[in-house]
Amino acid sequence: xxxxxxxxxxxxxxFKIFPLVNGLIFILISLAIMLPIWKVIVDxxxxxxxxxxxxxxxxxxxxGYTSILTRVSLYRPFIISCITTVAGTFIGLLLxxxxxxxxxxxxxxxxxxxxxxxxxxxxxxGGMIPKFLVIxxxxxxxxxxxxxxxMSINVYNLVLMRNFFEGIPESLFEAAQIDGCSPMxxxxxxxxxxxxxxxxxxGLMFAVQFWNDYTNFKIYINNNALFNFQIKLRxxxxxxxxxxxxxxxxxxxxSAAVIVAVLPFxxxxxxxxxxxxxxxxxxAVKE
Numbered sequence: 206x207x208x209x210x211x212x213x214x215x216x217x218x219x220f221k222i223f224p225l226v227n228g229l230i231f232i233l234i235s236l237a238i239m240l241p242i243w244k245v246i247v248d249x250x251x252x253x254x255x256x257x258x259x260x261x262x263x264x265x266x267x268x269g270y271t272s273i274l275t276r277v278s279l280y281r282p283f284i285i286s287c288i289t290t291v292a293g294t295f296i297g298l299l300l301x302x303x304x305x306x307x308x309x310x311x312x313x314x315x316x317x318x319x320x321x322x323x324x325x326x327x328x329x330x331g332g333m334i335p336k337f338l339v340i341x342x343x344x345x346x347x348x349x350x351x352x353x354x355x356m357s358i359n360v361y362n363l364v365l366m367r368n369f370f371e372g373i374p375e376s377l378f379e380a381a382q383i384d385g386c387s388p389m390x391x392x393x394x395x396x397x398x399x400x401x402x403x404x405x406x407x408g409l410m411f412a413v414q415f416w417n418d419y420t421n422f423k424i425y426i427n428n429n430a431l432f433n434f435q436i437k438l439r440x441x442x443x444x445x446x447x448x449x450x451x452x453x454x455x456x457x458x459x460s461a462a463v464i465v466a467v468l469p470f471x472x473x474x475x476x477x478x479x480x481x482x483x484x485x486x487x488x489a490v491k492e
Contacts, residue, residue, distance in 0.1 A: 240258075242467075243260075244258055244259075245460050245463050245464060246460075246464060247259055247260070247261065247262055248456060248457060248460035249269045249270070249457060249460035249461040249463070249464050250262045250265055250266065250267070250269070250457075251263055251264055251265070251266070251454075251457060252264040252265075252266040252268060252453050252454060252457060253454055266453060266457070268453040268457065268458075269453060269457040269458045269460060269461030269462075270461045270464075270465070272453070272458050272461070273458070273461055273462060273465055278437075279437065279458075279462070281430070282432055282433050282434040282436065282437040283434045283465065285349070285431060285432070285433045285434070286415075286416060286433040286434040286435065288349065289349055289352055289353055289415050289418070289433060290412050290415040290416045292349075292353055293352075293353045293356060293357055293411060293412075293414075293415040294408055294411040294412045294415060296353060296354075296357040297356070297357040297358075297359060297362065297408075297411040297415075298404060298407065298408050298411065300357055300358060300363070301359065301362045301363045301366045301407060302366055302392075302396075302397070302400075302404075303392075304323075304363045304366075304367075305363055305364075305366035305367035305369075305370050306370060306392050306396060308320050308323075308363075308367045309367060309370045309371055310388075320367070323360050323363065323364065324360070324364070326360055327360040327361060327364070333424070336355060337424060337425070340355070340425055345425070346425055346426075346427070347425070347426060347427055347428050347431065348431075349431065351421070351425035351426070352415075352418060352421045352422060352425060352426065352433075353415075355421065356411075356414060356415060356418065356421065357411075359411070359414075362407045362410065362411065365403070365407060366400075366403055366407060369400060369403040370396060370400070373395075373396065373399055373400075377395055377399075378391060378395070381394070381395055405477050409470075409473075409474075409477055412470070412473075413470060416435075416469065416470070417435060418433065418435065419435045419436065419439065422435070422436050423436070434462075434465070434466055435466070437462070438459075438462050438463065438466055441458070441459045441462055442459055442463075447459055
């Protein structure tokens with residue numbers, strides 16, 4: 206056997222080892238992620254939940270989930286989270302798409318100036334106290350608008366949407382104009398149908414942001430009846446603020462609340478995955 210053949214065989218052996226190591230690392234990372242989730246799922250279905258790890262509930266029950274659906278102190282925060290997430294995502298997408306569409310109007314005077322001003326506000330933020338004073342002067346404290354409106358105005362998402370709109374061939378806009386389509390008609394009939402990937406990815410970012418919001422509720426909301434599910438979940442886990450139930454362990458209810466907090470996006474994401482993957486690099490590639 207020649208020297209070159211020996212070297213080639215060694216390279217082949219090294220190459221075969223890499224996929225094995227890569228697969229083992231992937232399995233270890235997956236276990237590190239999935240085992241804690243599985244523990245919480247099992248605890249949420251075990252009436253005698255304990256802190257030790259187990260693969261299956263010792264005393265199976267749905268009581269943890271029914272408590273969330275039947276107790277006002279638990280399902281009201283969940284409903285508030287749903288309201289703020291749906292309303293905030295809709296308003297955020299509306300403002301982002303309309304703002305981005307205005308910034309791609311090549312004939313609009315000062316278009317670049319307004320774009321740079323938006324970027325300036327994204328880099329140099331006013332800070333927490335000025336925002337609170339503005340919300341207070343508008344009379345929005347202790348209302349859900351205080352949570353929805355500030356996060357709906359997201360310059361980063363607006364810039365992403367603008368970059369995506371700029372990737373739409375200019376010939377389509379010219380053809381619509383020749384056919385007598387108004388600017389808003391072009392927006393609804395051409396721009397939005399071609400932007401499903403961008404709408405899905407940016408909409409998902411808005412939804413996750415609103416669903417997981419904790420800080421804004423702590424700053425702007427003083428009424429306990431308007432707290433969202435994340436505030437309630439934090440109080441349950443950290444302060445043991447769990448409704449009394451003689452038939453089930455309090456940890457069962459808190460574990461069920463954790464699953465309920467994660468479940469909506471675990472269910473929604475597979476249906477949006479196709480559009481989300483397409484929109485991950487929104488506006489990054491230009492033809």
